[in-house]
Structures are given as structure tokens and as C-alpha cells.
Amino acid sequence: MNLIDRISAQFEDNMRTTLEALELLAAPIAGAVELITASLLDNGKVLVCGGSGCAGDARRFAAQLVNGFELERPSLAALALSADTSTLAPLTGEPDAASMFARQIHAFGHPGDILITLSTGADSARIEQAIHAAHERDMHVIALTSGKPGRIAECLGPADIHISPPADRRARIQELHLLTLHCLCDGIDCLLLGVED
Template sequence: MSVLKGVVEATPADPISSYFNELSRVLTAVRVSDAEGRPLDLSAGFEWVADAAREAHNAGKKVVLIGNGGSAAVASHHAIEFLKNGGIRATALNDSAALTCLSNDFGYANVFSEQLKAHGIPGDVLIAISSSGQSVNILKAVETARASSMKVVTLSGFQPDNLLRGRGDVNFYVNSNQYGFVEVAHHALIQAILDLYVFPRRPAK
């Protein structure tokens, strides 16, 4: 608050506090649902993903992560986290040579689905990440994964009725229409799954 010539003026909100308050709201407002749209507890969603990843690895299968732009970076980061720290076979389908080759030959809408046709096998787990939930190449990849009897996890945001939400065995929805918040939330969700349900328990310091 400030006083100028007897007039009390409100101090503008601190933009940093506002930013992190909104991020906190976004993270606590995450919704999880199953393939039929029934709501799940966040812990149940986390546990499902962790169990599916472990089962895939133990059966000689793998976790596959896909995304565009910032979501591709999230996919790459967590493919390494699953592999290195979680001890679970994992890969991200965003090699630049593969993307440019397949987009040139089949169109960008098919860059992930074509790779899944070649590499996806029954029992693999696909983690499909799309901030908008509307990316055609992600949606087509999910269709291919289903046809290949893969398990599917989706992470989306923006509109609650986006096309990706509801197409996975487990679906995480972030209620925000800002890319930055959705991408950070997606990153945090997968990291939480890894830290709380996949990584070996670490002794307390």
C-alpha cells in the first residue's frame, strides 16, 4: 500500500509471486482419469504408470515417449530418467534424422506413428505428451500404439475436451491454456512418478 496526497493506493501484485501462485494452482488442479473417463486419485495414476513401466521392462519391453517442441524436450529428459535412474528401458522418438526423413516421405502427421509401426511391440508403454491435446501426430501415434497392443499414458492441457485426453489407459490433464505452465506441469508430473514410485527408495539424509 502507498499513500499519495491522502489517497491510499493499492500496490500492484508482485509478478513473481503471482507467477508461482498460478503454477501452484495449476499443479494442484491436475485431473487424472482412466480410459472410460472415470476420475482417479493422482496417486493411483502415478502408481499405474510406474507399475506399467516396471512390467514392461521386466517382460523385455520398453517405455516410449513422444512430444513436439517443449514436449519433445520433456520426452527426451524423462526417457533418460527412466533409463539411467529408474533402470527401465526407455526411449524418445525425436531423433532429428528420423523426424526429417519421415516427415519428408510421409508428412509430419506420421513421424511418430511410422516409428511405432517399426519399433512398437505389444506390452510397450507409450507416454504421449501434448500441451494442447490436439497435435495430429500425437493422436495418430496413440492410434498406432493401440493397434499394436501397447499401453498408453497421455498428458495434455488447454481445453478439458481436447482430443488426446481420454485416449490413454491413464490420462493426466492440466487445467491451463498457457504453454509454459502446462509444460512445466507435465515435466513435474513425470518427475514425481519417477521420484516417488520408480526410483529406488533413498535413505534419509
């Protein structure tokens, strides 16, 4: 096994997938930037959730909204629903893992807020329940998923945004999710601060 060739193949696959995704995702990402920015300017907040490996990306994105991305600016209202371990399981009875995000949305979500969901798959009971809870709160949803259609996409309403990378490999999906989150941070900062370049 030639490790250099294997590493090169990973880089090349990433570049191909990223360029293919650019054509498909630029418009929905721009729409998501505008939706999030409008909510924040109207005193709304961003709730972010991700299951399993996506939980870390959800926490990081929320932190970048609160603490800043690449430009100095005031803190933005954002909360990662996977960050507070004390709220992730009920205190009594059997834990209901599928409702752990939905419960927090019912507690913290308000009309006009934004829910961002992260899942490298197309089906996730936690994410589906979170989307339903957000709709009950009159929130908009931005769902980052895999490239395959599934139940998450079926939960979305006409005012929601679906960002679905054209990739089958989990690693490529995660890489495109991270790039999307960076584009969201950059776009929000540009709209809020009036940055042109």
C-alpha cells in the same frame, strides 16, 4: 510494472495450480507408475514422444529412465522418438510430419510396451497417429495433455491412462507435465528398488 509482484504472481499461480492438480492427478500418476514398472519388469520398453516444446521433455524423461533419476539403478529401456533426427522425415517424397512418431512406433513398438505422449494441447495429429500406431502394436498409452477435452482423449482406450492437468495456461501445463514426469521417475525407482521413503 513491478517485476517482483509479477514474479510473485507466477509463483502463486504455480502453487495454486499444483495443489489443485494433486487431488486430480495423484491416482492416474500412480496407475501410470504401476503400468510402466510392470512393462519394464516384463522386458518391455517405454517409447516417449512430444511435439514442439514437449519434445525436449520427452528426451529428458527417456534419458532419466536410461541413465537414472535420483537413485543408482540399472538402465531402463526407454527411447525418445524425437531424438533421432534421421528418422524424423522420410528420405524420399514429401515429408509427412503427422506420421513421424507413428512410423517409429511401427518400427520399434512391441506388445506390452508403453507409449507416453506429451502435448500441451488437446489436439495433435502427430500424437493421435502415434496413439493409433501404439494400439495397433498392442501397447498401452499414457497421454499427458492440457486440461481441455479433445481428439487425443478420444483416441485413448479403456486400458490407457490420461493425465490432464487442470490448467489453461501453457506454462502451468508444462510445469505440471514436468512434475508428473519426475513423479513417474521417482515412483518407478521406488517400486523397482523397494524404497519406502
